[in-house]
Amino acid sequence: MDVLEKTDSIQAEMLRHFEEKIERGDAIEPRDKMPDAYRKHLIRQMSQHAHSEVIGMQPEGNWITRAPSLRAKQILLAKIQDEGGHGLYLYSAAETLGVSREELISQLHSGKAKYSNIFNYPALTWADIGAIGWLVDGAAIVNQVSLQRTSYGPYSRAMVRICKEESFHQRQGYEIMAKMMQGTKDQQEMAQDAMNRWWWPSLMMFGPHDSESPHTGDAVKWKIKRHSNDELRQKFIDKTVQQAEVIGLTIPDADLKWNEAKGHYDHGPIDWNEFYRVISGNGPCNRQRMEHHKRVHAEGAWVREAAEAYRLRKEKELLHL
Amino acid sequence: MTTEQALYKYCLRLGDNALIQSYRLSEWCSNAPLLEEDLALTNFALDMIGRAQLLLSYAGVVEGMGKTDDDLAYRRGERQFTNTLISELPNGDFAFTIARLFFTSVYEYYFFTELQNSADTTLKAVAAKTLKEVKYHKAHATDWMLRLGGGTEESNTRVQAAVNALWMYTGEQFETDKADAMLQDINIAVDMPPVKDKWNVYVQEVLLDAGISVPVADYMQTGGRNGVHTEYLGHILSEMQYLQRAYPDATW
Ligand SMILES: [Fe+2]
Ligand SMILES: [Fe+2]
Numbered sequence: 001m002d003v004l005e006k007t008d009s010i011q012a013e014m015l016r017h018f019e020e021k022i023e024r025g026d027a028i029e030p031r032d033k034m035p036d037a038y039r040k041h042l043i044r045q046m047s048q049h050a051h052s053e054v055i056g057m058q059p060e061g062n063w064i065t066r067a068p069s070l071r072a073k074q075i076l077l078a079k080i081q082d083e084g085g086h087g088l089y090l091y092s093a094a095e096t097l098g099v100s101r102e103e104l105i106s107q108l109h110s111g112k113a114k115y116s117n118i119f120n121y122p123a124l125t126w127a128d129i130g131a132i133g134w135l136v137d138g139a140a141i142v143n144q145v146s147l148q149r150t151s152y153g154p155y156s157r158a159m160v161r162i163c164k165e166e167s168f169h170q171r172q173g174y175e176i177m178a179k180m181m182q183g184t185k186d187q188q189e190m191a192q193d194a195m196n197r198w199w200w201p202s203l204m205m206f207g208p209h210d211s212e213s214p215h216t217g218d219a220v221k222w223k224i225k226r227h228s229n230d231e232l233r234q235k236f237i238d239k240t241v242q243q244a245e246v247i248g249l250t251i252p253d254a255d256l257k258w259n260e261a262k263g264h265y266d267h268g269p270i271d272w273n274e275f276y277r278v279i280s281g282n283g284p285c286n287r288q289r290m291e292h293h294k295r296v297h298a299e300g301a302w303v304r305e306a307a308e309a310y311r312l313r314k315e316k317e318l319l320h321l
Numbered sequence: 322m323t324t325e326q327a328l329y330k331y332c333l334r335l336g337d338n339a340l341i342q343s344y345r346l347s348e349w350c351s352n353a354p355l356l357e358e359d360l361a362l363t364n365f366a367l368d369m370i371g372r373a374q375l376l377l378s379y380a381g382v383v384e385g386m387g388k389t390d391d392d393l394a395y396r397r398g399e400r401q402f403t404n405t406l407i408s409e410l411p412n413g414d415f416a417f418t419i420a421r422l423f424f425t426s427v428y429e430y431y432f433f434t435e436l437q438n439s440a441d442t443t444l445k446a447v448a449a450k451t452l453k454e455v456k457y458h459k460a461h462a463t464d465w466m467l468r469l470g471g472g473t474e475e476s477n478t479r480v481q482a483a484v485n486a487l488w489m490y491t492g493e494q495f496e497t498d499k500a501d502a503m504l505q506d507i508n509i510a511v512d513m514p515p516v517k518d519k520w521n522v523y524v525q526e527v528l529l530d531a532g533i534s535v536p537v538a539d540y541m542q543t544g545g546r547n548g549v550h551t552e553y554l555g556h557i558l559s560e561m562q563y564l565q566r567a568y569p570d571a572t573w
């Protein structure tokens with residue numbers, strides 16, 4: 001056997017071992033051998049997830065100073081802080097794959113890495129804070145619950161931790177909507193308006209229909225993704241329609257109706273033109289979100305440099321003691 | 322002035338400081354130089370909102386007009402707010418925010434340490450809870466003063482500029498008036514001169530360690546405690562109170 005053949009057979013052996021592990025349902029851990037494509041797929045997905053948590057702080061952050069009560073302010077601020085914390089876990093989980101946070105952020109800035117499209121929509125009124133918590137976190141949970149059993153250990157553990165907090169967020173968002181629907185006419189209109197604007201983008205969070213989704217193949221084989229886009233979307237619709245009814249909100253979809261035979265709600269067509277328009281950079285807030293992130297990162301450079309310079313100096317001092 | 326009126330004023334001032342400082346810190350959300358720092362500063366803001374709730378609720382009880390913490394936070398005008406001026410100044414750069422947090426948290430640390438001995442059981446309890454929190458604020462601000470002072474030339478220049486600009490707002494923290502004197506006589510209020518001495522010692526020590534020179538005080542700004550503010554407070558209130566003012570009949 002020459003060297004090349006030998007490497008090939010080691011590679012094949014490694015892949016077989018990896019696939020057997022996946023087959024048995026064992027978690028893949030950072031030190032385990034894994035195919036390069038698996039690692040790349042995970043870095044892409046986890047960093048996108050981390051960036052989404054962080055960029056998502058912006059629309060909600062837009063209402064902190066205007067929250068209408070001390071309690072509301074406290075809940076909102078704590079929620080946004082949780083999202084920042086999720087970003088941190090996920091960056092750390094991604095770092096186990098050998099990529100640094102700084103690298104991931106530069107990929108975000110160059111446009112190579114994406115974040116969830118939903119955060120390219122504006123939070124216009126206080127009711128949007130309710131709608132984001134209820135619908136956006138609600139949709140995120142459906143996805144994340146499914147990811148709790150994803151094959152990569154650090155990612156799956158991060159999801160378990162994150163899901164607990166996300167369900168709080170969803171309940172708190174729903175509480176805001178419920179309160180507004182019990183309130184004045186102005187408040188009810190505000191709540192319904194937010195519902196109208198956030199419903200369809202929330203459905204788009206699950207991504208294209210299964211027939212169109214390009215990444216489904218490998219991700220499913222490797223058990224990174226455990227359920228399809230359409231399955232997850234359906235789960236979200238089924239649980240949310242009833243919640244809307246309870247508080248008197250109307251779902252802005254004339255075609256929405258219960259399908260007795262399937263045991264699910266049927267829904268009207270999703271405007272995929274809007275989805276692709278927003279994803280390709282022409283949503284209402286794409287530029288604003290990225291410019292904000294870049295500006296803050298650039299403005300903070302001197303602080304990070306100072307902290308690093310100070311750390312190095314202290315290290316040196318210790319050595320000379 | 323009755324004891325109740327003096328106590329109302331005392332609680333309101335402490336509550337307003339917490340409320341307005343939390344407002345400024347919360348503005349750092351998704352604006353901090355590091356994600357970790359974003360979380361730290363907003364965490365302090367959360368502590369302060371909690372403190373404001375306790376103190377404003379108690380002020381409402383003492384006043385006896387049935388006002389809640391939210392009534393006091395959202396339905397008073399510029400001249401009725403009694404926070405110190407240093408609390409309301411805009412955030413500036415990170416060095417400015419850290420230097421402000423440093424000056425206020427060191428003050429709060431010594432202040433609430435003393436307030437734990439208050440004859441008023443509510444204030445005593447608030448002080449004990451607050452002290453646990455401000456210990457962290459003080460430690461965090463001190464760490465950053467050292468890092469910024471001893472980091473790079475730029476960070477040293479920035480933090481020195483912040484210290485210079487803030488210095489004339491530090492004196493107001495130690496002011497006292499008739500209300501304080503009345504309450505001090507019955508062991509409710511804190512005796513300020515020792516707090517000021519401890520503040521001075523600690524602040525000078527850290528500035529020295531950090532390579533930051535201590536400004537010379539020629540004049541100390543005043544007014545906030547009596548409702549005469551900087552122009553910045555009105556903008557805070559118009560943003561903070563907007564929904565409550567625009568929809569006065571709504572509950573949220
Ligand atoms: Fe989220
Ligand atoms: Fe999250």
Ligand SMILES: [Fe+2]
Binds near residue numbers: 083137165166169
């Ligand atoms: Fe969330």
